[in-house]
Amino acid sequence: MSETITETAQYLTFKLEDEVYATDIVQVREVLEYSRVTKVPRTPDYMRGVINLRGRVVPVLDLKLRFGMSRTEQTVNTCVIIVEVNVDGDSMVIGALADSVQEVVEIDSSVIEPPPRIGTRLNTDFIRGMGKRDEQFVIILDIDKVFSSENLDAVKATVGEPGKGAE
């Protein structure tokens, strides 16, 4: 999807702990307040469960757990970002948990740098590039890759293994 970065693109920025992340606005459908999530038993912790999106059952994933950080706790700012991702040729609607949603920004493609090999906590596969905003780094995610089945293979391995308790 990297070829879709043209001159400038709009990004939705959000916070995971105190770092700022961004995702291409094209893939964002809406942002919801965090509400009750129904855990599907015996699935990995980062798969927080499913919610009802106007009659549709949509899975919600904990981005922080996915990135190896701590579990997202519910605060007044906790949000579910509903994104449409393309996984193995299938388009899926998924909710991603974020500590808070910031704003929609325009980032010029010329100031986006390739992901650094070291210095970030997460798998560089997930990162499309590093942007800059008010002298602060913004990690632009490749949201398709975050949810791709290759990277979610862990799910299959963990299902059936003793997991931890539910919500």
Added chain:
Amino acid sequence: MMDRNQLAFIEEVKELLTSLEEALLEIEHDPLNEDLIGKIFRAIHTIKGASSMFGFDSISSFTHEIETAFDFVREGKVAVTPALITLTLASRDHIAALLAVAESGGTPDDVLLRRSEEILGQLRNLVPAAVGGEGVREIPVEAGPVIYPDSAKTALYRIRFKPPENIYLRGLDPDNLIAELAAMGAEEHVVHSEEVSSGEKPEEKLCRSTYDILLSTAHPIEGIRDVFIFVEEDSELLIDILHDGAQFGRERWNPLLEAMRNSRDVPTSSLNAILRESQAARENKRTDEPSAPSGSPHQEQRVTQTIKVPSEKLDKLVNLVGELVTVQARLTQAAVNLSDPELTQIAEEVESLISELRDNAMSIRMIPIGSTFTRFQRLVRDLSVELGKEIRLVTEGEDTELDKTVIERLGDPLVHMIRNSIDHGIEPPEKREEMGKPRVGTIRLSASHSGANVGITVADDGRGFDLEKIRLKGVELGLLDPDARPAEQELLSIVFAPGFSTAKEVTSVSGRGVGMDVVRKSIEELGGKIEVSNNQGKGSVITLKLPLTLAIIEGLLVKVDTELFVLPLAAIKECVELPPLNSRRGNGGQLINVRGEIIPYIRLRDYFRMSGGGSSFEYVAITEAEGRRCGFAIDSVIGEHQIVIKSLGAMYKDVQGISGATVLGDGTVALIIDIPKLVASAELEREELVRLERAALNEVHHQDQNNIKPN
């Protein structure tokens, strides 16, 4: 690559093949039925025309000769014999095979072509006069002098014909139809045409003309209609009798043609008026002859009663309705919470409207089961010939409607059950006579509604299940104790055990590795039940009970900890309180005594690894799936609900024991438990646990031994 037209062609030919098969099976019992002969001929003719249009020459040249044979049948020169039907059925299958090759984009191989020749060879033997010449037979256009055979019966017809736009696409040309009319008598016509886009290829050529035709002929109105037989259904065709006498020859048509030329849609009544006028003028005031009674066979224009809609559109509609049902439940709940009388009233109205809407949407997806029954006629016919048995299949309740998906998935299990009846049930004719039964065995396939279910029974008057054989087999499979004398129902349930087959030898019919266990599994996947009753020596009855639809089910809403789950109500036998004595031993074996019956149960809290010790009171919902009872320990029962099933999506496709989710009235999501899968996976886990424990024990044992040795 297939283009859209070719795909449409294949779809159409498939439908034609089905109706051809139906007609052939029907005509077997009624060989003189001309309607059926016509139907068969039309189907064959259309297949031929369409396949040659799309360049599937192997199909068209093959079909051509079959058509020729049936043309002779139609003319009464060849009788419909069982041999002809058998051969035509074989031809039908062969066309289907050729079509399958065409569909995959290949060309028929030698085997198929040889089969074509073989069938045609047999046909030539059967109908020697019929199949001779090569090449495509033209519709006979007799060029000879126009004969007015019996002027007393000659009548003047006015025919208005608007062919379907795609007439060329079907390999037909309106001009040929007109020529065919002209061959029947004196003919003149006026063409009103709109822009005609004439492409190079026939599929681009559209016909937007209207033909206004005058025909004086001795042929009856049916004969005229026959000319349009292949296009009648979607053409506009009006045939009126202007005058039933011969005196209006072509020379007197001018005023009529004039009127027709001037106006696009001259009413027949004004043409009548013109006729009367000229008649009056000619015959010098011989007044009002009762010409052309206006109440004469005035054929109503056929209005299409059905439309074709892609099934995805229907699925989408049903999904939307499902969502509406969910929202409506929320509305009702909100109205109750707010206790505003006005809102409550609106909510109630919405509720009744939506339930009506839901029933309607569901009914669109309902199709009569009769379409599936046809293929069984064929099955019974073919298999009984193969096995040398004489069997009659009686079907009842073809109009019973079931959800499309249910019908699609019902086919294979039914095939299997009927095969069993043919192979194991019905005895050979001689044996039946010995036993004092009618020579011809009967299999009765019937469908009927009962409440929210549809019952389907397959009954035969054969030898029934041999309980002793079943018992021995059960012992052999290790399902029964050799000394046990189980009750009849218990024995019959063994029939559904995997690996069960009493057939001593494997015939092509049964014993092919799929058994009644597969049948039961597919029925249970559909949320249905299967029951067997037996009358040894007299026959057996297998009854299926199926839900009307799959999208909405009756569910029992239960609570475990803070989470809600749905258990399909069809599988629930009862709910009992879990005696506090029953120990809570994690995932290990747990049993509950229900009126003397020991039933294993799964504690959902443990299986789902949910936190919390649980409430002091627990209940066990006893379910029955795949013939086994199993309980599910839960915290409480909320109640029965109609639920709309939603998929959990690809993200959760590997989750075992959960078949989907549903959105409840308050907007929360509850998971639907897949009982058979959950039981199976819990059992697997238990076995694994036992194995690990044993291994651990052995380890300890070894260590003990090792410890002992040095001493």
